[in-house]
Amino acid sequence: MTTAQLVSEIKKKQSFLCIGLDVDLNKIPEHLLKEEDPIFAFNKAIIDATHHLCVAYKPNTAFYEAYGIKGWKALEKTIIYLNKNYPEIFTIADAKRGDIGNTSTMYAKAFFEDLAFDSVTVAPYMGKDSVEPFLEFKNKHTILLALTSNQGAFDFQTKQVGENELYKEVLKVSKTYKNSESLMYVVGATKAEYLAEIREIIPDSFLLVPGVGAQGGNLQEVCKFGLNSQIGLLINSSRGIIYASRGEYFAEEAALKAEAIQKEMSAFV
Numbered sequence: 001m002t003t004a005q006l007v008s009e010i011k012k013k014q015s016f017l018c019i020g021l022d023v024d025l026n027k028i029p030e031h032l033l034k035e036e037d038p039i040f041a042f043n044k045a046i047i048d049a050t051h052h053l054c055v056a057y058k059p060n061t062a063f064y065e066a067y068g069i070k071g072w073k074a075l076e077k078t079i080i081y082l083n084k085n086y087p088e089i090f091t092i093a094d095a096k097r098g099d100i101g102n103t104s105t106m107y108a109k110a111f112f113e114d115l116a117f118d119s120v121t122v123a124p125y126m127g128k129d130s131v132e133p134f135l136e137f138k139n140k141h142t143i144l145l146a147l148t149s150n151q152g153a154f155d156f157q158t159k160q161v162g163e164n165e166l167y168k169e170v171l172k173v174s175k176t177y178k179n180s181e182s183l184m185y186v187v188g189a190t191k192a193e194y195l196a197e198i199r200e201i202i203p204d205s206f207l208l209v210p211g212v213g214a215q216g217g218n219l220q221e222v223c224k225f226g227l228n229s230q231i232g233l234l235i236n237s238s239r240g241i242i243y244a245s246r247g248e249y250f251a252e253e254a255a256l257k258a259e260a261i262q263k264e265m266s267a268f269v
């Protein structure tokens with residue numbers, strides 16, 4: 001998907017919500033455990049109930065890898081279902097990959113070709129030759145971790161490296177990579193006060209912003225400092241939406257949570 005298509009979808013739906021599909025079998029409604037593929041059954045119900053309220057879905061691959069081959073198959077079924085039924089939705093494989101060049105190429109093939117996601121999250125720690133293989137794929141997006149939502153972000157990301165904090169170096173240096181126009185960046189909603197300075201370095205880039213809902217990030221604060229003329233934000237909530245209820249009407253309850261966020265977002269679009 002191109003960035004222009006994503007922006008057009010945001011305007012149409014008045015939403016820049018990304019719903020995280022982080023499926024934990026200990027948290028989904030008990031009645032789904034009888035299904036042949038409970039993970040996919042859960043995702044399908046959530047997607048069918050919420051697709052009109054969001055512009056992106058983000059399965060975190062950890063929640064699928066944890067269940068071995070069955071989990072990977074459920075991930076594959078989920079992306080096939082999304083691409084077939086809701087091709088207008090932007091898809092993010094939150095896999096946090098990145099390795100030496102030839103290995104990164106294989107990661108990129110796995111998520112962009114085999115699974116046909118629109119984007120994948122990548123850790124920048126190994127530098128240019130670990131990121132550029134992802135950027136070779138046309139109309140695919142590489143979402144670099146910049147300033148993450150967790151407390152550990154302060155261990156390294158905000159440390160001074162020469163003139164800048166490390167996360168600013170990631171933003172500045174990555175802009176020099178080949179095909180850098182396909183880059184997006186992860187900035188945690190819990191770090192909203194950093195967004196004004198981040199926007200000075202990357203005014204036009206899309207940011208994936210996890211951390212509203214369960215982690216306590218504030219949507220209004222993120223919008224105040226992070227919005228750009230094209231919106232430029234995909235704000236993610238996973239647990240806060242998908243685990244709204246464990247009852248029979250879990251998907252409808254999830255949709256109500258998503259709708260509340262979409263309504264708040266519509267004021268900014």
Ligand SMILES: O=c1ccn([C@@H]2O[C@H](COP(=O)(O)O)[C@@H](O)[C@H]2O)c(=O)[nH]1
Nearest residue numbers: 020060148149188210214215237238239
């Ligand atoms: O900085 C980061 C990067 C990724 N994540 C991921 O986003 C979701 C957040 O889930 P919630 O349930 O809404 O807290 C999850 O997959 C994280 O691994 C992040 O939180 N922060």
